[in-house]
Amino acid sequence: MNRIVKKSLIKYSVGIILLYITVCSIACSEKMVDPMAASLSLTEEQSYTAADATAAFNAFNTYYYNPTAKLYYSNTDQDDIGAIWTQAIYWDIAMHRYIRTGDEVDLSLVHDIYQGGYDQYDGYNWENTTEWFIYDDIMWWVIALARAYELTENPVYLEKSISGFARVWRDSYDPVDGGMYWSFDHTGKNACINYPTVIAAMRLYHITGEVDYLDKAKDIYAWSKENLFNNSNGQVADHKIGDNPPGYEDYTYNQGTCIGAAVMLYQATDSSAYLDDAVKAADYTKNEMSDASGILPAEGDWNEQGVLKSIFAHYIHLLIEEADQDQYRAWIYDNINSAWRNRDTARGIMHRDYTAPCPTGVVQSYESSSGVAFMQLFDPLTE
Template sequence: MPLSLIITLFISSCSKKGIEEPAPKPSAFPPSTTTFSATDATIAFNSFNNIYYSPTDKLYYSTTEKKGIAAIWTQAIYWDIVMNAYERTKDQAYYKMITDMYDGGAKRYDNYNWDNSVEWFIYDDMMWWVMSLARAYEITKNQVYLDKAKSGFTKVWNGSYDPVKGGMFWDFKHSGKNACINFPTVIAAMRLYNITKDESYLTKAKSIYTWSRENLFDISKGRVADHKVGDNNPGFEDYTYNQGTLIGAAILLYRNTNIQSYLDDAKLAANYTKNTMSDPSGILPAEGDWNEQGVLKAIFAQYLADLAKAYPAGDYAKWAVFNANTAWENRDFGRGTMHRNYKVPCPTGIVQSYESSSAVAFMQLFAPTN
């Protein structure tokens, strides 16, 4: 669900003044090697599951109280974390969680019936799942996952794409075009292209990225806008998930085309997140004061890892490790859970799964190998 459901849309202007990449600030975070271990990453993931995962529902609870299931779109993000844990460890128990979570989602969300406008009431909710379904197919080769991803992508494309002005609408009423649907559409299209080699997916990905870069990205800063409504100026609001999905979209296009500008865009977005959105030491913002925004940095982690692999000369992995280390050192030692604000001890009372998720994601993606 986009942040536009939570906040009131506002429009702010932003001029685009060129494409020169600003020089990154000197790293303030320690350039040391990883301090948390692969074992720590496994403990963090298992602790997250012990506190938040429902074996009955095969989905995650919204809080430590275990009284309700987390929001529909965030379950797809949690599914990615499960896949990250499996890819890191090859633990068959985590592989089973991949298949279990698919079953849990199918039971709860009408077997991924994309025509059910009660369960699926916003386009980006669908696209988060499409992205994860395609990835689950890459891991398991379960044809059902691919079929659901393809049908979901088609449903969103047919309802969301603007054939006149370009870009994707985030809601059924076509009230605006948000980053949370446009860049994920590129990621989903590129994953499906890599699986199927169907050129139409690549064409769609390039088209949406071009529109999004022109309308939702300040290339002088590396800043991603949250939304654009009609012909108004883009609404610039700083959220890590928007920065992250631009990075993910750009890296997938770069890997498939070797066009340098895609990699440059990803670096710009990452540098803005590190140099402007983070605190002077490099700690990412504590998004998510008791709402779904707590999951945003888990999305950012997913695609920062892609950039770190594509451009190892950058210090992105060190930055990620510094954030994960800080959160891990401030964990609730009783429950093993971490918090959205990495700089403070995790509260011992009621905590949301959203708030605890992102540091777990960072640890799975940036843990050292055993």
């Protein structure tokens, strides 16, 4: 479902001059973000700072976080809570923030979001088919819960992750033809459940050491490579329905979870074939899905797909930082800087379209999330 980027390596000056706002008071809505710590709008030669990453996260929470529900609104009007699966992605972003800062306030937010989900979604009762009606909705939370356990060692998070994985595996896995069904009625096998299942299994394998998780990850990855992956160019299909050919639609989160699944298996097995797949998927995203300047696609025209690049951000970071594929770093920084440069400077929020100024009216949290995710994950080039 993603579009791939045609790389434009913009070389950053070694001595980047950072401009800071000392006094700024812009009233454009009922709420205001104090931008004093954030840099002025970037020029092509400038890069974002740690202060900018903090300002971006704070602005996102100011406009989208509901401290009563302890979950995120769907838009700046703050009239409803965002979609169930996107809350898990926002929780990931909060964890990225805590990893970046180590601040107890950020750790408290991590715990709070768990509680918000617990209160909103029937205590993470995976058998509740009113709250949970698509398998991948559960699996995004399974991944986030496992990650939260790794950060906090709270055993409740691990128990919920394990039980969620078991529930999905029980009803989604096809023991005859392989692969994971996306919907409860088994209409098709989508990338958005298969690759996340591999990632969840690998996280639980890393935590528990239980080889069964590794075996499941290998099984689903092999099916996905056979049915959802174009080995010649790294394109990931969105879905496979019955005996029909794979449905190829480009989405960044499918490219990203393919990359993440491959990197995690590479780390566990030391098999270069997995790393080769990850590189192919990243190359496709960079060279085919992005625009002529290397900017990632503006997915999510007033829908939940605005969150897709937030998922991609996590797994391209994994490829760069943990699999030593530094060739993608400049491309990613170009995207981050473009997103931040085009933010709404009055509110401090960014948009899904990194190439154009953020709208000043109603904006969805989905649309604003990916730039924030990238900025928490990738350290600034300079302090």
